[in-house]
Amino acid sequence: MKQCWRWFGPDDSVKLSDLHQVGVEGIVTAIHAIPPGKAWGAQAIVDRQSILSAGGYRWDVVESLPVSEEIKTQTGLMSSHIAAYKTSLRALAQANIETVCYNFMPILDWTRTSLRAPQSHGGAAMLFDLTDFAVFDLHILERRGAAEDYVDALRAAAFERFSQMSGGDKTILQRNITAGLPGANDSWSLADVRRLLNSYKGITTERLRANLVDFLSEVAPLAETLGMRLCCHPDDPPFSLLGLPRVMSSSADYSAVLNAVDLPANGATLCTGSLGVSPSFDGPEFVKKHGPRIHFAHLRNTKRLASLMSDKPNFFEAPHLDGDTDMVGTVHALMVEQDRRKAEGRADWQIPMRPDHGQELLSDLGGHSTPGYPLIGRMRGLAELRGVMAAYRPSLGTQNCGEY
Numbered sequence: 001m002k003q004c005w006r007w008f009g010p011d012d013s014v015k016l017s018d019l020h021q022v023g024v025e026g027i028v029t030a031i032h033a034i035p036p037g038k039a040w041g042a043q044a045i046v047d048r049q050s051i052l053s054a055g056g057y058r059w060d061v062v063e064s065l066p067v068s069e070e071i072k073t074q075t076g077l078m079s080s081h082i083a084a085y086k087t088s089l090r091a092l093a094q095a096n097i098e099t100v101c102y103n104f105m106p107i108l109d110w111t112r113t114s115l116r117a118p119q120s121h122g123g124a125a126m127l128f129d130l131t132d133f134a135v136f137d138l139h140i141l142e143r144r145g146a147a148e149d150y151v152d153a154l155r156a157a158a159f160e161r162f163s164q165m166s167g168g169d170k171t172i173l174q175r176n177i178t179a180g181l182p183g184a185n186d187s188w189s190l191a192d193v194r195r196l197l198n199s200y201k202g203i204t205t206e207r208l209r210a211n212l213v214d215f216l217s218e219v220a221p222l223a224e225t226l227g228m229r230l231c232c233h234p235d236d237p238p239f240s241l242l243g244l245p246r247v248m249s250s251s252a253d254y255s256a257v258l259n260a261v262d263l264p265a266n267g268a269t270l271c272t273g274s275l276g277v278s279p280s281f282d283g284p285e286f287v288k289k290h291g292p293r294i295h296f297a298h299l300r301n302t303k304r305l306a307s308l309m310s311d312k313p314n315f316f317e318a319p320h321l322d323g324d325t326d327m328v329g330t331v332h333a334l335m336v337e338q339d340r341r342k343a344e345g346r347a348d349w350q351i352p353m354r355p356d357h358g359q360e361l362l363s364d365l366g367g368h369s370t371p372g373y374p375l376i377g378r379m380r381g382l383a384e385l386r387g388v389m390a391a392y393r394p395s396l397g398t399q400n401c402g403e404y
């Protein structure tokens with residue numbers, strides 16, 4: 001697999017030139033300053049490429065080309081936003097960038113309640129705690145109807161915790177959940193969240209899935225003609241929050257959407273960390289089922305912890321090889337899939353991967369790095385994953401695959 005790294009652009013505290021020491025082979029980035037719904041211009045893309053090439057890299061994967069809320073809800077300026085999306089795809093193709101990651105999560109991208117939970121080894125990790133989330137939902141956002149989404153014991157625990165929180169604690173919790181994380185479409189105030197929640201009234205899971213399929217029916221045929229690959233990132237976490245529908249939380253969800261627009265350009269981002277929070281996720285099985293359509297892999301691990309509702313576990317971001325996901329088996333399955341593609345003569349046999357997130361370790365500590373994206377923690381993750389890749393030998397055939 002191509003060992004890539006997410007880089008947030010010139011303001012990223014990690015320097016491109018340092019990444020050669022980490023063993024990074026390719027870059028995943030986006031033009032974060034352009035808001036969802038607006039087209040990416042050719043010049044902005046070329047400017048970013050020049051910065052990358054000065055640092056000795058090429059732009060391997062776009063993450064993300066964000067889908068606007070209007071496209072997800074099919075309201076307002078949807079048509080012009082779809083036109084802008086197509087313009088961006090054409091401009092990216094013109095610049096020889098072929099892989100584009102996006103997600104279809106309503107309102108919030110990835111959601112955590114703590115960005116730096118202390119770990120017993122001395123480092124820190126991101127964490128999702130359902131009781132904290134309920135505190136936010138019931139007592140800070142005060143969402144209408146929220147109480148129905150939580151069992152009695154959880155409501156009581158949330159009330160108890162809220163009564164003991166200081167003003168500062170509440171602000172931090174609110175910021176962790178709504179302030180928009182790197183890679184999120186935007187950062188929202190409480191009023192924004194309430195307004196956006198309103199725009200999802202009446203949007204059921206079926207309706208959101210239909211809206212995703214409508215969007216893909218517009219953009220995937222174009223991507224196919226341009227020789228590009230779109231890859232949908234799963235819901236993170238893979239269960240409903242704030243009463244919103246979720247449509248990319250399981251292997252079955254991927255089957256539905258990949259089959260509905262059955263083109264190679266309509267593909268998946270396999271994020272083992274997001275999908276792996278669900279006890280039903282089986283990484284190697286996911287690869288066996290969707291392998292030919294996996295265009296990008298986010299490799300990270302999570303560890304479930306008991307919450308007061310079994311369908312919505314608490315979890316924290318574990319070291320890359322240590323969580324609930326069978327990482328070695330999943331990487332092996334991805335390597336087998338690459339061999340299958342090579343045998344088939346596919347030009348895109350090599351799957352770009354990145355060590356997704358990392359714990360904050362050693363000099364990462366102190367809160368100076370982007371939450372989830374510290375240098376040392378991700379470097380450890382990439383080193384471990386590289387070891388797994390290097391240990392792979394094709395189970396069939398005699399050739400050593402050499403390139404991994």
Ligand code: DNO
Pocket residue numbers: 063064101102103109110182183184233271298356357372
């Ligand atoms: C979090 C990321 C997500 C991802 C988007 C893709 O670290 O994996 O923010 O970039 O969901 O659209």
